[in-house]
Amino acid sequence: MPRTSTNCLEIDRILATMNKTLSIILIVLALALIAYNVTLVDFDNPFQGDSTIALIGILASLCAVVLLLIFITSKKIEKKLKED
Secondary structure (H helix, E strand, O other): OOOOHHHHHHHHHHHHHHHHHHHHHHHHHHHHHHHHHHHHOOOOOOOOOHHHHHHHHHHHHHHHHHHHHHHHHHHHHHHHHHHO
16 A cells, blocks of 8 residues: 555654653653662762762763653654644
8 A cells, every 4th residue: 555645644643652652751761760879879978889870870860861851842843843
């Protein structure tokens, strides 16, 4: 069956929904990792031993959240530009 413009629009809509859902799932996982790593930090000596690894994990998870939010925002902008 050849792809018509209606089929392409439907596929684009489904992929956009999947991208947003996947992004939200990844954000929730990153937030869960932040919460877990906060429990590993020794606040008396935060830069020694496992606390350093936990702080790196927190920073990496925060970076992932920011990147995913930028991705979601870029997709919204792309959608608005396609509508115009």
